[in-house]
Amino acid sequence: MRIIEGFQSAKSALSRQPLSELYTVTPVLRQRLKVLFGTGDPEQAVRQIIDDVRQRGDAALLDYTSRIDGVELASLEVSKQQIASACKWVNEELAYALRLAAERIRSFHVAHKCQIRDEVNISGSSQLMRPLECVGVYAPGGTACYPSTVLMTALPAKVAGVKKVLLVTPPGADGTVPPATLLAAAVAEVDRVFCVGGAHAIAALAYGTDSIPRVDKICGPGNIFVVLAKKLVYGTVDVDGLQGPSEVVIIADETANPEYCAADLLAQAEHDPLASAILITTSKSLVAAVNREIQQQLKGLARRDIISECLDNMGIIAVVADVDEAIELANLYAPEHLCLMVKRADAHINKISNAGCVFVGDDSSVALGDYVEGPSHVLPTGGSARFGSPLNIMDFIKFMNLVTIDKKRLRELGQAAITIAGAEGLEAHARAVERRLR
Numbered sequence: 416m417r418i419i420e421g422f423q424s425a426k427s428a429l430s431r432q433p434l435s436e437l438y439t440v441t442p443v444l445r446q447r448l449k450v451l452f453g454t455g456d457p458e459q460a461v462r463q464i465i466d467d468v469r470q471r472g473d474a475a476l477l478d479y480t481s482r483i484d485g486v487e488l489a490s491l492e493v494s495k496q497q498i499a500s501a502c503k504w505v506n507e508e509l510a511y512a513l514r515l516a517a518e519r520i521r522s523f524h525v526a527h528k529c530q531i532r533d534e535v536n537i538s539g540s541s542q543l544m545r546p547l548e549c550v551g552v553y554a555p556g557g558t559a560c561y562p563s564t565v566l567m568t569a570l571p572a573k574v575a576g577v578k579k580v581l582l583v584t585p586p587g588a589d590g591t592v593p594p595a596t597l598l599a600a601a602v603a604e605v606d607r608v609f610c611v612g613g614a615h616a617i618a619a620l621a622y623g624t625d626s627i628p629r630v631d632k633i634c635g636p637g638n639i640f641v642v643l644a645k646k647l648v649y650g651t652v653d654v655d656g657l658q659g660p661s662e663v664v665i666i667a668d669e670t671a672n673p674e675y676c677a678a679d680l681l682a683q684a685e686h687d688p689l690a691s692a693i694l695i696t697t698s699k700s701l702v703a704a705v706n707r708e709i710q711q712q713l714k715g716l717a718r719r720d721i722i723s724e725c726l727d728n729m730g731i732i733a734v735v736a737d738v739d740e741a742i743e744l745a746n747l748y749a750p751e752h753l754c755l756m757v758k759r760a761d762a763h764i765n766k767i768s769n770a771g772c773v774f775v776g777d778d779s780s781v782a783l784g785d786y787v788e789g790p791s792h793v794l795p796t797g798g799s800a801r802f803g804s805p806l807n808i809m810d811f812i813k814f815m816n817l818v819t820i821d822k823k824r825l826r827e828l829g830q831a832a833i834t835i836a837g838a839e840g841l842e843a844h845a846r847a848v849e850r851r852l853r
Contacts, residue, residue, distance in 0.1 A: 416709070416730035419813075422744070424733075429693070460614075461642075472619075472626075483613055486590045503595060507748070512787070513599055514602055520566055521568065524808050531809075538824070540817070543816075544812055545812070545813055547814055551620035553584070553634070555612075555636065557586070568634045571810065572634070580715055581609065582605045582608045593609050608754075613640050616830070621633065632652055634793065636658040642657050658794075661687060664750040667697075668698055669698040672777050673708050677709045679782075680705070681722055684722040684726050685721055685725075686721075720754035752794070756777050800852075
């Protein structure tokens, strides 16, 4: 990990790159894109995929699943019988853990919903709340299995009152969806599951095919092709955000446990070589202790090659004068996850303005938030925590204004409306009110 000393140097090192620069297109990937799509530009390739899915529908989905994933599918949809059968293969310990997580996630979002008023009415003007009709959730797959993402996206939608929740997730090498993912879908009461991933799955959700209905919103993280597809279909449908590589910032002082600091940095680094693992500390002695712990804990980890690449390229340890400087840097960086491992950590919460999720105290591991604590782990990344929020039930609710004007209020407000319309040069607007005032 790169060690940086001083606030100004750390500020420079933590400056944000555009989203497109966060995803490295390797020469091998670029060559494969050229073979498949005639271009080495990922965004151009994704445009081609989206256009093709719009034109050919299911045929394009089956074609891309064969060409990109190397899997021949007989059907895009996973039947209810297949889901029920697959769930039986999940071991009891994992099944219990997923149900416990689901219960806590559901309870958190139910509590949030109870704080929202269904209708606001002031002087005859109202705002009505309505859930979205149909939502598509994306769970990464292929080489890995992410049942937690199914729970963290589908459950808030269900609590919000969404009528239909569809899951799309890439097939494994055997052409099936992992049993744990299907169990999570069943526990979250997902309505339909489709064995298709990548940009073509996003295009199908946005425009619809014979098999996959068009949705109102698409949620969930994915690779560069999924992110680019969400970016390109936005406007046709809503999206929850453009989630880039995962990231953690740990703020630690001399009281922090170096074992815990190292463990959380390693946990974030094992996501992806492009993940960001950052420690900002006021203690030089902690730097050496954390580095020793990293080397010790790295031994034997299955994904140590990914972790090492991440820490070598994206790992930063910054040494600053005090906790306030560390918090200022964190607010500038606006991380997905922010850990406060300092004395009287709760006293610093009000100073934090930009973070997807704040973990307070040594025992508050990001991994607990990833799986079982309750709030969704789908968080703003890439600095978008400056203006974005974690996925929550408000992502699945829309509001409609309702205006009811009686004769009395028409007389009270009409002339002001006529005057403003006149100032804007909109004569027909003014006359629409004048006719009612006569």
